[in-house]
Amino acid sequence: MKKHFHYEYLQSRVGYYTALLSMGALMLIGLAAAYYMEHHGHVVTGMTNQIVWGMPHVFAVFLIVAASGILNVASIGTVFGRTAYKPLGRLSAVMAAAALAGGLVILVLDLGRPDRLIVAMTEYNFHSIFAWNIYLYNGFFAVVLLYLYTQMSQDFRVRRFYRTAGTLAFVWRLILTTGTGSIFGWLVARQAYDLAVFAPMFIALSFSFGLAIFILLMTALMRGDERPVGVGLVNRMGRLLGVFLAAAAYFTVVWWLTDLYAAEHRPVVQYLFFSGNVYSWLYWLGFIGVGTILPMLMVFSGSARTSMKPVIFASILTIIGGISLMYFVIIGGQSYPLVLFPGKEVKSSFLDGVVANYAPTMPEILLGIGGVAMGVAITLLAAKVLRILPVSLADAEVDPHLAGGKVEELKKAA
Amino acid sequence: MSDQGARDRHEQARRDEIDEARREFLRNIAAASVVSLGGGMMLYSMGGEAQAKKPGEPLDPKKRWGMLIDTSKCTSGCDKCVEACKKENGWEAEPGSETDVQWIRKVDVKDPLTGFMASLPVMCQHCANPPCVDVCPTGASMRREDGIVRVNMHTCIGCRYCMMACPYKARSFVHEDIPEEKKRFHAPMGKGCVTSCDFCAHRIDVGRIPACAEACPEGAMLFGDMNDPNSELRKRLKEIRSYQIRADLGTDNGIRYTRLP
Numbered sequence: 001m002k003k004h005f006h007y008e009y010l011q012s013r014v015g016y017y018t019a020l021l022s023m024g025a026l027m028l029i030g031l032a033a034a035y036y037m038e039h040h041g042h043v044v045t046g047m048t049n050q051i052v053w054g055m056p057h058v059f060a061v062f063l064i065v066a067a068s069g070i071l072n073v074a075s076i077g078t079v080f081g082r083t084a085y086k087p088l089g090r091l092s093a094v095m096a097a098a099a100l101a102g103g104l105v106i107l108v109l110d111l112g113r114p115d116r117l118i119v120a121m122t123e124y125n126f127h128s129i130f131a132w133n134i135y136l137y138n139g140f141f142a143v144v145l146l147y148l149y150t151q152m153s154q155d156f157r158v159r160r161f162y163r164t165a166g167t168l169a170f171v172w173r174l175i176l177t178t179g180t181g182s183i184f185g186w187l188v189a190r191q192a193y194d195l196a197v198f199a200p201m202f203i204a205l206s207f208s209f210g211l212a213i214f215i216l217l218m219t220a221l222m223r224g225d226e227r228p229v230g231v232g233l234v235n236r237m238g239r240l241l242g243v244f245l246a247a248a249a250y251f252t253v254v255w256w257l258t259d260l261y262a263a264e265h266r267p268v269v270q271y272l273f274f275s276g277n278v279y280s281w282l283y284w285l286g287f288i289g290v291g292t293i294l295p296m297l298m299v300f301s302g303s304a305r306t307s308m309k310p311v312i313f314a315s316i317l318t319i320i321g322g323i324s325l326m327y328f329v330i331i332g333g334q335s336y337p338l339v340l341f342p343g344k345e346v347k348s349s350f351l352d353g354v355v356a357n358y359a360p361t362m363p364e365i366l367l368g369i370g371g372v373a374m375g376v377a378i379t380l381l382a383a384k385v386l387r388i389l390p391v392s393l394a395d396a397e398v399d400p401h402l403a404g405g406k407v408e409e410l411k412k413a414a
Numbered sequence: 415m416s417d418q419g420a421r422d423r424h425e426q427a428r429r430d431e432i433d434e435a436r437r438e439f440l441r442n443i444a445a446a447s448v449v450s451l452g453g454g455m456m457l458y459s460m461g462g463e464a465q466a467k468k469p470g471e472p473l474d475p476k477k478r479w480g481m482l483i484d485t486s487k488c489t490s491g492c493d494k495c496v497e498a499c500k501k502e503n504g505w506e507a508e509p510g511s512e513t514d515v516q517w518i519r520k521v522d523v524k525d526p527l528t529g530f531m532a533s534l535p536v537m538c539q540h541c542a543n544p545p546c547v548d549v550c551p552t553g554a555s556m557r558r559e560d561g562i563v564r565v566n567m568h569t570c571i572g573c574r575y576c577m578m579a580c581p582y583k584a585r586s587f588v589h590e591d592i593p594e595e596k597k598r599f600h601a602p603m604g605k606g607c608v609t610s611c612d613f614c615a616h617r618i619d620v621g622r623i624p625a626c627a628e629a630c631p632e633g634a635m636l637f638g639d640m641n642d643p644n645s646e647l648r649k650r651l652k653e654i655r656s657y658q659i660r661a662d663l664g665t666d667n668g669i670r671y672t673r674l675p
Binding site: 038040041042043047048049050052053111112113114116117119120123124125127128129130131134183186187188189190334338339340341342343344345346347348349350351352356357 | 496507509510512513514515516519520521522523524525526536545547548549550551552553554569570571572573574575577578579580581582583585586587588589590591604605606607608659660663674675
């Protein structure tokens, strides 16, 4: 028998408005930071002619990659027919669009000429993966909205396209993340990039980033609104997170193993992964240790079956590891000097052959946080005006198979 | 028949537009070249192919502007070409600055095993397959019909993807306001946009050669039309072996060097 879930708006609580206002304040601070950067020029940032993409891109790429992964939660229910994930579809779609919007706002506000955004909308170079991404990002919003409409419509003639729209959204998000990964993978000039593995690696990363963010926001929203969440459901999501973490780490290993094998790329692998510099630490300690192994131990631990805390902590660690890896990829990759003369020593007034320094400045970080806040704010607002949050995610409600687990009625946070 | 007539008129126009300053410079360069000629090959700074383009006249797609740099004549420490470019195009760069604009720089290259050294100018390589043009989302990074790669300042949104893609580190981002006195009408640069060597397109379009080539006291920079079998540049490229920086990337550079370490 087809199961019907009940959704309800978020209630008006002090906590809700406090959260919304806090996000609004962070957005305003981010906007002010962007204005400061645009007014003075990028000279006030840590970015240079060597490190041309800085902290804003770390945040933006993380959010854009995560956005497609967040939508994956809905796809698991729609495309792969997992019952327990079905009530999460609406929230997943909204949160995915919100994360993408937050990421794109950061990217746009970091442009040298954000006032020329209209140019990016009217002048296209179809050789550019960037230009393709503009289509993919805009298309993502359209496809996700369509998907949401088929999920929420009262009209059965619309609802019957739910699975088709969900499949389209799933395919679209795979293509979108391929595009995001290819921004780096297709950079033949850069020793650290120039690898086809970036596209599947970014897809695997999107699964783990997206699921971690979804688990955190979902439980926060449910807890904040005093709605029940089943430990069995969270445990199941946690175990899936563990699989995604392993897949993402696998692709990064393929990256350095491939490059290590080619004499041409060996120096850059040694520099990035094995030289003991800040980037090596970010990869091994930040991404592999804190962001992969530790959360995997947590989600597969015995205590994750009776408490959702291990999965919550694992999600936080996944995000920390994800940001570490994005910094490693974007900043670390650029810091390695361009090789104009392979195997030769070079010296110039333009810092040829010199490892580039980069220290993120406050405006860059504030702009990044502003984008994250925007993603959260959109989700909060949407949950207030749309019926996207299930009334209950208790195990017995979402999936009879999970009902064996303990149903935890979450109480309002003290 | 009419083609022949048009060519003749072009030729006449070309001769007419060579000004006296250029003749004087040619004499100086010739003298300097003779002095510096030490048994090695000699490259002339002027091939003489640059023809004035009439306003509104379309660019000639049959042309491909290029340059051969004789690295045997290029000495470490000499940066006359760099200084000339700065003056011509209105940029200033503190040595070692991470944010200043640099259109051209001198790079000292050394083979750590053999100790072989060379000093050479590196600027936009004006590739036939430019990665910067491929990646630009708006098409602001563009390649002219005559092979010159440059940035359209009106459509550059400052995303810096071209800087990520250029294998030659030839592009700079304008990180701050440019003082009025430094601004050049022919080389527009604006805060928040990317900029790079445009082969002095404004000079080429009026039949002159790039400022760097003109300024080189050794006549080490031979500028001309790579597609014209009769050009000095093409003849020289046919005679001697020339090299491209990172030829393995297949970008087919317009800047060639006589030897690279």
